[in-house]
Amino acid sequence: MADLQLTDRVPAEADDGVWLACIECGESFAPFAEIRYTCDHCDGLLEARYAELPTWEDFEDEGRGVWRYHDALPFAEGVTLPEGDTPLHEVPRLKDDIGVANLRIKHEGMNPTGSFKDRGMTVGVRVAQEVGVDRLACASTGNTSAALAAYGARGGMETLVLLPAGKVAAGKIAQASLHGARILEVDGNFDQCLDIVQDLASRGEAYLLNSLNPFRLEGQKTIGLEIMEEFYADNGEYPDRIVLPVGNAGNTAALYKCFRELVKAGAITEDQVPKLTGVQAEGAAPMVEAIREGNDETRRWDDVETIATAIRIGNPVNAPKALPGIRETGGTAVAVSDEEITAAQRALAGEGVGVEPASAASVAGLRKLRREGDVGADESVVCLTTGHLLKDPDAAAKAGVDPEPVPNDTDAVLEHIDEGSSVVETVRRQAAKAADSPLPALIAGGLGAAYLYRKLRSK
Numbered sequence: 281m282a283d284l285q286l287t288d289r290v291p292a293e294a295d296d297g298v299w300l301a302c303i304e305c306g307e308s309f310a311p312f313a314e315i316r317y318t319c320d321h322c323d324g325l326l327e328a329r330y331a332e333l334p335t336w337e338d339f340e341d342e343g344r345g346v347w348r349y350h351d352a353l354p355f356a357e358g359v360t361l362p363e364g365d366t367p368l369h370e371v372p373r374l375k376d377d378i379g380v381a382n383l384r385i386k387h388e389g390m391n392p393t394g395s396f397k398d399r400g401m402t403v404g405v406r407v408a409q410e411v412g413v414d415r416l417a418c419a420s421t422g423n424t425s426a427a428l429a430a431y432g433a434r435g436g437m438e439t440l441v442l443l444p445a446g447k448v449a450a451g452k453i454a455q456a457s458l459h460g461a462r463i464l465e466v467d468g469n470f471d472q473c474l475d476i477v478q479d480l481a482s483r484g485e486a487y488l489l490n491s492l493n494p495f496r497l498e499g500q501k502t503i504g505l506e507i508m509e510e511f512y513a514d515n516g517e518y519p520d521r522i523v524l525p526v527g528n529a530g531n532t533a534a535l536y537k538c539f540r541e542l543v544k545a546g547a548i549t550e551d552q553v554p555k556l557t558g559v560q561a562e563g564a565a566p567m568v569e570a571i572r573e574g575n576d577e578t579r580r581w582d583d584v585e586t587i588a589t590a591i592r593i594g595n596p597v598n599a600p601k602a603l604p605g606i607r608e609t610g611g612t613a614v615a616v617s618d619e620e621i622t623a624a625q626r627a628l629a630g631e632g633v634g635v636e637p638a639s640a641a642s643v644a645g646l647r648k649l650r651r652e653g654d655v656g657a658d659e660s661v662v663c664l665t666t667g668h669l670l671k672d673p674d675a676a677a678k679a680g681v682d683p684e685p686v687p688n689d690t691d692a693v694l695e696h697i698d699e700g701s702s703v704v705e706t707v708r709r710q711a712a713k714a715a716d717s718p719l720p721a722l723i724a725g726g727l728g729a730a731y732l733y734r735k736l737r738s739k
């Protein structure tokens with residue numbers, strides 16, 4: 281794993297042991313004296329560096345959630361709701377079905393606004409207070425805007441969110457709206473919204489809180505700390521692999537930084553670093569393309585389309601941080617179809633874990649990699665699910681079963697239940713037979729549902 285000189289030299293610019301460093305040219309900058317998101321010299325991405333890195337003992341007796349890890353963050357506390365401390369679910373049926381030794385689901389949808397973005401915002405909004413801005417802004421496919429709106433409201437700051445018109449799930453817009461963000465709908469895609477927000481930020485009109493902001497990723501780094509601590513506590517070892525959805529590639533970058541810092545601090549060894557494995561939708565897969573073709577940069581995809589709106593992104597800004605993360609940890613990247621994503625969303629829901637489509641991409645990707653032999657049967661794996669089912673109620677309703685109209689009479693309801701049960705059983709058996717391949721399972725399920733619907737309507 282690349283040694284990126286995380287702590288070797290404390291520059292004069294460091295403020296209380298924290299500074300920003302360019303990942304391309306190594307130039308260092310004071311963290312809070314001026315606002316910058318990229319390097320003044322080469323425009324490379326910046327990351328936070330620390331004079332001292334903590335190890336596991338430093339986190340003991342520190343409560344729960346993101347701020348448990350304050351020794352690994354630029355501040356001791358932030359604008360909090362509070363966030364983090366999300367479940368690491370066991371999913372025994374899914375584990376057996378996919379065929380790995382151990383499978384856990386880190387459900388980031390259980391954060392206060394229903395996605396992992398809250399971890400980034402609790403730190404990012406604290407930094408905004410430090411640098412003295414009062415207008416916060418982001419481009420968003422939805423979750424970032426919901427989190428920014430909530431944390432901005434909590435911090436008493438003005439928030440501006442730019443969304444691709446007609447491309448954001450209903451739950452996310454409702455959140456941004458009720459938390460008081462000013463919602464600007466752009467006739468364009470997410471990447472074009474981000475271009476505009478970057479322009480606004482460079483003109484000093486707003487403080488950018490997308491994952492281009494290096495402090496956002498510091499908060500998201502705590503996903504990795506929680507996974508490692510909890511998985512180790514339960515299993516006496518660290519996971520072999522972490523599989524995660526990739527949109528703007530912030531989590532891939534943040535987890536890679538988390539692991540480099542843990543290695544540097546002596547908390548884990550290099551061979552205990554989990555393999556970072558990214559999953560994208562087939563219709564928005566520039567990272568998968570770059571990994572497959574061995575490129576150091578991603579090609580910008582102008583036309584992106586997928587049911588997984590949260591990862592409908594064609595120009596992942598964190599690619600220069602995330603590509604080495606996947607490569608240096610021995611991971612890989614894979615693209616999955618919308619049908620595979622929906623099948624995985626149903627499978628997770630069948631274990632009681634409700635996620636939005638982009639989240640289910642991680643499980644769909646693991647299934648595909650296992651089927652193709654790129655993941656071994658002996659591996660212990662954590663899949664990251666990034667957002668809650670209720671974020672995208674329309675997708676959930678489409679993936680789920682339709683309500684059944686019944687007469688207003690107990691005996692008729694009972695008759696309906698008994699009759700329906702035998703049909704549902706037949707459908708289940710058909711789907712189970714085809715379970716290894718989501719497409720036949722979907723077709724079987726669809727035919728069964730259509731049969732059931734016709735039968736019930738004909739009564």
Ligand SMILES: N[C@@H](CCOP(=O)(O)O)C(=O)O
Binds near residue numbers: 425
């Ligand atoms: N899926 C994201 C896209 C923006 O990503 P960010 O991590 O750079 O804020 C969203 O929810 O908007």
